[in-house]
Amino acid sequence: MPSPRNPAPSVLTRAEAAYLGLALGDALGATVEFMTPREIRAQYGVHDSIRGGGWLRLKAGKVTDDTTMSLALGHAIVAGKGTVDALACAQALDGWMRSKPVDIGNTVRRNLVEFRRTGTPCAPPSELDAGNGAAMRVLPVALATFGADDATVQAAVRAQAHVTHNNPDSDAATELVAFLVQEGLRGASRQAMYRRRIAPFLREHPQFAFRPKRRDNPSGWIVETMQAVLQALLDTANFEDCLIDVVNRGGDADTTGAIAGMLAGALYQPAALPARWLNALDPEIAKATRAQASALIDLACARSTNGESDGAPRHD
Known part of the structure; x- marks a missing residue:
């Protein structure tokens, strides 16, 4: 790993592209969230512009909970010098909810309200909490633990994740997203990502299989979300095509866009991010994502250089 004061440019730029990719996918997908592919075609033909609107009536370039939750979580990790502390994560997400965000998922709201009541930063295990809310905000954890062993990343x-989503399917998918981001930071190709991470994941968790059927109109269920994301990532060859493919499937399009965006950003690097989308993105969000990506990668590099095991979670 590079030194903390001079992280390898490819790692840092890929991390920034991943964070910007998350925000771009979120902003692009929000316009067509909860629409069907047929409705999207009727209204837009192909939806390929950051134009705002949608059921949330956003201004062009504004983002939803996918990006703002990630930034809240990342702020807590930076404040903890790279440590992913369960209580700090819960407090950060609770603070985010108190800020009255533009959108919030039912599972997130319910379990954060329970955290307020009990002070326990771990929701009870639930078969009903297999949503995509933990996966969509995992990027800062992936960046902070870059260079750590798999067990540390998983923990x-x-x-x-367990602050709001304590579910085996959510855990498996959220871990996969983090590992794929890290593969991208290392410069892995799509084929290498599939061979090293996706194929073994599918063997262990066959419920996520996405071949041969295309997953259109994916819901917030993590299985459908990941089926759409993985298919779009593997069936396209650049950042723009990946995001256009996945958001035009409709459904929970801000989240499929956000997850696909972070993966494709890490894979394809900043030069692949369309200038027209970057110019349309909320400047404050663009600035915050770049700054947080840099801070998290610096912390990851410092941990690796110092031979520390920090970055491992704390549950006290």
Whole structure:
């Protein structure tokens, strides 16, 4: 790993592209969230512009809970010098909810209200909590634990995920997203991502299989979300095509867009991000994502250089 004061440019730029990719996918997908592919075609033909609107009536370039939750979580990790602390994560997400965000999922709301009542930063295990809310905000954890061993990454992912989503399918998918981001940071190709991470994941969790049927109109269920994301990632060859493919499937399009965006951003690097989308993105969000990506990668590099095991989760 590079030194903390001089992280390898490819790692840092890929991390920034991943964070910007998350925000771009969120902003692009929000316009067509809850629409069907047929409705999207009737209204837009192909939806390929950051234009705002949608059921949330957003201004062009504004983002939803996918991006703002990630930034809240990342702020807590930076404040903790790279440690993914379960209580700090819960407090950060609770603070985010108190800020009256533009949107919030039912599972997130319910379990954060329970955290307020009990002070326990871990929701009870539930078969009903297999939503995509933990996966969509996992990027700062993936960046902070870059260079750590798989067990450390998995534990950190679950520390943040279980604040609101304590479910085996959610855990498996959220860990996969983090690992795929890290593969992208290392410069892996799509084929290498599939071979190293996706194929073994599908063997262990066959419910996520996405071949041969295309997953259109994906719901907030993590299985459908990941089927759409993985299919779009593997069936396209650049950042723009990946995001256009996945958001035009409709359904929970801001989240499929956000997850696909972080993966494709890490894979394809900043030069692949369309200038027209970057110019349309809320400047404050663009600035915040770049700054947080840099801070998290610096912390990851410092941990690796110092030979520390920090970055591992804490549950006290």
